[in-house]
Amino acid sequence: MTYFGREMVAWRAASGQVTVMDAYCEHLGAHLGYGGHVEGNRIICPFHGWEWNSEGRNVCIPYQDRPNRGRRIRTFPVVERNESIYIWHDVEGREPYFDVPDVFASFADGSSAQDYYPAYPSGTLYRNRLALHPQYVLENGVDFAHFKFVHKTPFVPQFTRQQFDEPVSYVDFTIVFDAAEGMSADTMNSGVEAINGGLGVAVTKSWGMVDNRTVSAITPVDDETSDVRFMVYVGRVPGDRSAQPPPKARAVAQAVIDQFLADVHIWSHQRYSDPPALATAENAGFKALRTWAKQFYPRKGPIPQ
Numbered sequence: 001m002t003y004f005g006r007e008m009v010a011w012r013a014a015s016g017q018v019t020v021m022d023a024y025c026e027h028l029g030a031h032l033g034y035g036g037h038v039e040g041n042r043i044i045c046p047f048h049g050w051e052w053n054s055e056g057r058n059v060c061i062p063y064q065d066r067p068n069r070g071r072r073i074r075t076f077p078v079v080e081r082n083e084s085i086y087i088w089h090d091v092e093g094r095e096p097y098f099d100v101p102d103v104f105a106s107f108a109d110g111s112s113a114q115d116y117y118p119a120y121p122s123g124t125l126y127r128n129r130l131a132l133h134p135q136y137v138l139e140n141g142v143d144f145a146h147f148k149f150v151h152k153t154p155f156v157p158q159f160t161r162q163q164f165d166e167p168v169s170y171v172d173f174t175i176v177f178d179a180a181e182g183m184s185a186d187t188m189n190s191g192v193e194a195i196n197g198g199l200g201v202a203v204t205k206s207w208g209m210v211d212n213r214t215v216s217a218i219t220p221v222d223d224e225t226s227d228v229r230f231m232v233y234v235g236r237v238p239g240d241r242s243a244q245p246p247p248k249a250r251a252v253a254q255a256v257i258d259q260f261l262a263d264v265h266i267w268s269h270q271r272y273s274d275p276p277a278l279a280t281a282e283n284a285g286f287k288a289l290r291t292w293a294k295q296f297y298p299r300k301g302p303i304p305q
């Protein structure tokens with residue numbers, strides 16, 4: 001796979017452990033993704049059969065009695081969560097200093113995956129190599145004005161929380177998609193809570209509407225393009241133990257995906273406006289978000305190797 005402008009491979013060992021590492025064998029540079037295979041807890045190079053473990057260490061040269069202990073393929077920290085594999089990529093090589101949010105546990109409301117139909121496969125969206133910057137997706141969270149136009153909401157959502165103090169940030173707002181008779185912007189009775197883990201991942205929880213949770217993950221392929229992944233978990237009908245969501249839940253998930261696609265359509269053709277021309281009421285939210293976002297870009301000056 002190609003992410004962050006580099007060739008990588010992901011593989012699962014017999015132990016279950018997932019490893020993400022650079023794709024090139026340290027011997028003579030074969031790409032492990034083209035003909036390499038996993039045996040037990042090792043990935044084996046297709047070219048001369050050298051074996052590498054999940055730390056990227058060479059553990060066997062088939063035609064020599066000792067492995068090459070000095071060479072190591074670069075590995076990346078990974079976490080498996082919410083049926084997804086998250087890669088930590090830091091150009092400065094730092095260890096992870098914040099955790100990716102969990103679409104259930106991070107809301108600390110006692111919910112778990114058992115309360116929801118699986119998102120995979122019917123409630124997922126995957127689009128690859130869009131000219132879409134990860135930051136656009138999070139800017140959506142402070143962009144109150146787009147909801148009426150892109151999502152056709154009857155009212156402008158009202159923010160109740162915009163907290164950008166830590167690498168994990170929080171945005172809550174009230175929103176309705178269909179206005180009940182006599183409802184006004186001040187009496188909206190449903191909403192969304194979002195937790196952003198850095199620029200790449202956001203999880204949301206809805207309340208007051210059909211119970212759903214979402215995960216969006218935007219992974220840079222290179223400096224110009226990103227892969228987009230989105231998942232929707234719909235709350236189970238009490239007592240329903242079915243393995244896959246029933247048609248009604250699927251329709252809800254699809255409606256949520258369609259709303260996300262309406263954003264993707266804008267984002268994938270957008271040009272970053274900096275500094276942007278903002279309406280007065282937009283200033284605070286965008287300023288908070290963009291100031292917060294700066295920490296996730298390389299610092300100025302040479303990057304330590």
Ligand code: FES
Nearest residue numbers: 025027028045048
């Ligand atoms: S290039 Fe991988 S074993 Fe030779």
Ligand SMILES: [Fe+2]
Nearest residue numbers: 140150151263
């Ligand atoms: Fe949106």
